[in-house]
Amino acid sequence: MRAKSRDQTSDTRAWQAFHADNVRTYTAAWLGATRAKHLAIRRDEAAAGLLEHAALLWRYTADESIRSELRDWPPQRRRQLIRDACRYFVRTTYSAQMTTLCAHEALTDDHLARIQSLLLLRDGAQAALDLAAYLAQDLWGKEPKLLFALADVYTQLAKGDEAILQRPDILSIAGKIFAPFQPLLRVELDKDRYWWIFHAAELDQQFTREEESGTLYQRLGLRRPLPRIMKQLPTRVVFDTRYIVMEQPLAAKTTEKTSFLVVTRKSVASLVGTARTRGRVASRSPVILPAARALPVPVVFGPRAIPEEPNRATAQWDASGLPRLPRTQALVLVAEAKSGTLLGAGYFDPATKLITLVEGAWTAFEPYAHATEDLLLVLAS
């Protein structure tokens, strides 16, 4: 045990030295010091590196002087530092790489390794942005452009975040890269903000608990293990080509506060079949609303391509005439009526009582542009 503790201490110091070394180098590079010129580090890259490593050094030391010393810099210099860093992060290819990797159905070891590398980059970027926000607290009022610059970066990174969040099966494994860092933390990190550090462990615990008790598969009615189900995520719905996982409000006859509903492409077909025979399925299952002429779900506009994104389709239905509508925003699946093939997904907006298609390829919806009666809407209420 003592040896383990000694190893950990040595490791902590190694990481501290690593980040301190980088703070020194990137600071010199950002200031344009002659001693750093041979490194050929661009000014924006140096600013991002300075912030990232200073933030990580603070994370592993809890030494407030690291942040306060930067905070003591004149406002003009801090402003320049943040602008340069934002200019770097906005060019990051994190989102493009993550989206490409997460699109693979089955990942190779190489894909997984690259996702882990990307998560490490994401972690560094978030630490840098948090430090930037800390340094700019007194500048927001005078410098709204600084806020826009940070917002641009967050928007850029969000695309990649969205891609990995839709793949809890990948995140649960790739997130393990942060396990060795957890004992080194000296400051408390926001679990929602740094979800890549904390969720892998939570997913593991959750999955093991549910798997051991057998409740997970019973509840889902599935024989085969599904990818791990994600809780407490910023996004409430996980949607990809194989399955949909959505957080469901308190269901009847269940003691848990929330439960998850998992719909596979196959199970949509069976749900549609049940709907056809019974008209409506039991209260714990999603309510099936055929958008056929028989039921009053008037079409506001039929499927059409989004002008800005011609490959994607949108459509809208007016659900105001339907009974038992959910009080909160709810997911709506759009399926082909005869086969039950899942074509896309949308949202029900309780304020307008409108159902809007937001996920669906135009090629899939084009045949139904003038045949909306052949579509089924599956509303999770």
Added chain:
Amino acid sequence: MNMRSVTVHLSTGPFTVQVFRDPQRFLAHVRDHFVSPHEPWDRVIPRKLLKHVCQKINAPPVRLVEALYERVADAIADGAAFSAALPLYASINERVRAKGGREWEQTTTYFIAAKGFMIICGNHTVKSAYFCAETPSDAAYTLFQRAWKTVKSRCAMKQYVDEKYATVHTRVAVHMESEQNWQRCPNPHQRPRSAFKKRSSPDESIHLPRIFTWEDDYASEI
């Protein structure tokens, strides 16, 4: 296309790996990495060659693929030799347990090339080589630091469960060579510290008494 082998001398003896298992694997890697706009492979492989391959990526002529393979094999040989000589490499031996009780062991070896890309070897073949780049314009210094951090982090992982393939991966042994170089990143793009100290920042107006001493505060305790 003849697959080449590379031999480097590690502390445990000569280590020979084939540069990719077969042409198909190599081509898959070309698409994923070598012509990727996200990775600065043009610093390692002539840009003109990469451009030609990129233009005919769907059905590249054999001669072009062979030319690219030769360049890649050279870069991997140089990178692995640099890493072994430093020494800065790591071997992870892990036991994989699959559903139904089937078990096997696998060893993965990581090298870091001077240009900053990682070389990943397993089962006596090079499985992958890639840059941990956030933007393609990242400096070689940054790329090397990132590769070092990634490999060190991966070595520290203990066990993980791959639910998708129903396998449990448990680390049996991790060998990191040399201990000193994994305690402190031996970035080849950074000059020795003594050279740094002799010159001063041209921007004298900036008050930075401690920022430049942080390293000393923490590093002295290692």
